[in-house]
Each structure stands twice: as structure tokens, then as C-alpha cells.
Amino acid sequence: MIHLTDREFQELVDFIRGNFGINLSKKRLLIEARLFSVLAEKNISSFTEYFSLIRSNPEELHTMMNRLTTNHTYFMREPRHFEFMKEVILPKLTENRADKCLRIWSAGCSTGEEAYTAIMVMKEWFGPCSGWDYRILATDISTKVLDAARTGVYSADSLRNLPPGWEKRYFRKQEDQVYLLSEEVKKEVIFRSLNLMDAFPFRQPFDLIFCRNVMIYFEQETKNKLIQKFYDSLKPGGYLLIGHSETVQRDTVPFRYIEPSIYQKG
Numbered sequence: 219m220i221h222l223t224d225r226e227f228q229e230l231v232d233f234i235r236g237n238f239g240i241n242l243s244k245k246r247l248l249i250e251a252r253l254f255s256v257l258a259e260k261n262i263s264s265f266t267e268y269f270s271l272i273r274s275n276p277e278e279l280h281t282m283m284n285r286l287t288t289n290h291t292y293f294m295r296e297p298r299h300f301e302f303m304k305e306v307i308l309p310k311l312t313e314n315r316a317d318k319c320l321r322i323w324s325a326g327c328s329t330g331e332e333a334y335t336a337i338m339v340m341k342e343w344f345g346p347c348s349g350w351d352y353r354i355l356a357t358d359i360s361t362k363v364l365d366a367a368r369t370g371v372y373s374a375d376s377l378r379n380l381p382p383g384w385e386k387r388y389f390r391k392q393e394d395q396v397y398l399l400s401e402e403v404k405k406e407v408i409f410r411s412l413n414l415m416d417a418f419p420f421r422q423p424f425d426l427i428f429c430r431n432v433m434i435y436f437e438q439e440t441k442n443k444l445i446q447k448f449y450d451s452l453k454p455g456g457y458l459l460i461g462h463s464e465t466v467q468r469d470t471v472p473f474r475y476i477e478p479s480i481y482q483k484g
């Protein structure tokens with residue numbers, strides 16, 4: 219096992235916080251454990267040598283972020299958001315909308331379960347041939363999770379919270395405990411790589427943004443700036459859904475509080 223020196227640890231923590239917002243200052247052992255095999259594969263004998271590699275090679279930086287991000291997720295996670303979508307968000311957003319188009323973003327989408335769940339919810343709500351365009355943009359910094367999301371292969375464990383009947387309707391069992399998501403759902407989500415610390419490249423504002431269980435790793439100031447960027451990227455009346463353990467400091471952004479983890483742009 220190769221250990222980080224105090225100086226190397228601080229350098230890495232500052233680099234990741236500065237570029238990706240993620241605070242790993244209490245995760246020394248996690249960093250060493252997750253990067254150990256990368257150094258071993260490359261025959262690198264110190265973290266100092268490794269840092270000069272990641273600073274000069276974007277591919278290596280991707281590999282490091284693929285290792286260091288925490289990507290746990292599953293279908294129908296925090297189901298209150300999807301209930302609220304059916305009960306409030308969809309009825310409100312579809313009222314008097316001539317263009318029949320919803321703009322939805324899953325920011326920090328990991329392996330895609332959040333965006334795909336939202337598509338299934340909308341398929342059930344709109345029914346077939348509604349004429350509505352409700353494709354979702356889903357983004358993450360980890361290229362590894364984005365590749366997995368595009369493939370759409372999931373374990374039985376990831377499907378465990380789905381309502382009865384949805385597994386049969388939207389998945390094909392491939393082998394024991396392995397399920398392939400239907401093309402009908404997959405084609406409704408567009409996956410892209412995006413670092414939430416960067417300026418957002420969108421020209422049109424969104425109706426609904428999911429950013430759940432992403433900001434838990436960010437410091438308060440980084441969160442406040444990001445929440446302001448989400449506010450600026452929403453249409454008036456649009457919604458922001460965050461993780462249940464997260465909060466928006468309302469004195470810093472004019473979001474209207476609806477209920478825990480649900481906010482609306484006034």
C-alpha cells in the first residue's frame with residue numbers, strides 16, 4: 219500500500235475541492251484505498267508522481283474522478299419526489315402549455331436510475347401518444363457512471379423499490395439478478411458529462427431540476443453558489459428537488475420552500 223504524505227493529502231484535497239467542489243478532507247483512507255490500484259497498475263511509486271500525471275493528462279484525471287466519486291443510487295430512491303411530481307409538478311407544469319415540451323435535468327445522475335425513474339413516472343402519467351416531449355438531460359462528472367447509464371443494465375437490488383408491475387413493463391430479465399432497461403425508456407434520457415462547478419452551457423431554462431445527494435459532499439459556500447446557478451437556470455414556477463438530508467439556505471437564494479427537499483422558483 220502506498221500512503222499519502224500530509225503534504226500530498228492536502229494538495230489532493232485542495233485540487234478536488236477547487237475543481238469539483240467535493241470535500242474529501244476527512245477521507246484520507248478512502249483516497250488511499252481507491253487510488254492504490256491505479257498507482258499499482260501504472261507502476262507509480264508515489265502520489266507526487268501521480269499528481270503530475272493527472273495534471274498533464276485529462277484521461278488520467280477522468281480515471282481518478284471515476285474512482286473517487288460516490289455513485290450509490292437506485293430506482294425510485296426518495297419516492298416522495300416522484301409522488302410530488304405526479305400530484306403537483308406535472309399537473310401544474312402541463313396546464314396551459316402550448317409547446318407540449320418539458321425541460322428536465324438530472325444533475326449528478328450517477329448510473330441513471332433517477333432520470334429513468336422520472337421517465338417511467340411520466341410514461342405512466344401521460345399515457346401513450348400524449349404528444350408531450352419530456353426527454354431528460356442527465357449529467358455527471360464520472361464518465362464511468364455515464365457509460366453504465368447508457369448501457370442500462372441493472373441489478374435486481376437497484377430495482378427493489380419499483381412499484382409492482384414496473385419491472386415487467388420496463389425491463390427484460392437477462393440472467394439471474396440482471397435486468398436490461400427497455401429501449402422505450404432509455405431513448406428518453408440524454409447523458410452528458412458536466413462538472414457542476416463549471417458555467418452551465420444551457421441556452422433554455424428548465425422546468426424541473428433534480429440535484430439529489432450530490433451536494434452532501436460540498437462545503438456550504440460551494441452549495442450556495444450552485445443553488446444560485448440552479449435558480450438562474452429554472453423557469454419562473456420551476457422546481458428544484460434535492461436530497462432529503464440536504465437543505466437550501468433560503469437567506470442566500472430566493473427559492474420558495476414547499477416541503478422538505480422541494481423548492482420552487484417564485
Ligand SMILES: C[S@@+](CC[C@H](N)C(=O)[O-])C[C@H]1O[C@@H](n2cnc3c(N)ncnc32)[C@H](O)[C@@H]1O
Nearest residue numbers: 238287291326328358359360413414430431432
Ligand atoms: C450519490 S450520487 C447521486 C445519484 C442520484 N442523484 C441519487 O440521488 O440517487 C452523486 C453523484 O454526484 C456526482 N458528482 C459529484 N460531484 C460532482 C460535480 N462537481 N459535478 C457533477 N457531478 C458530480 C458523482 O459523480 C455521483 O455520481
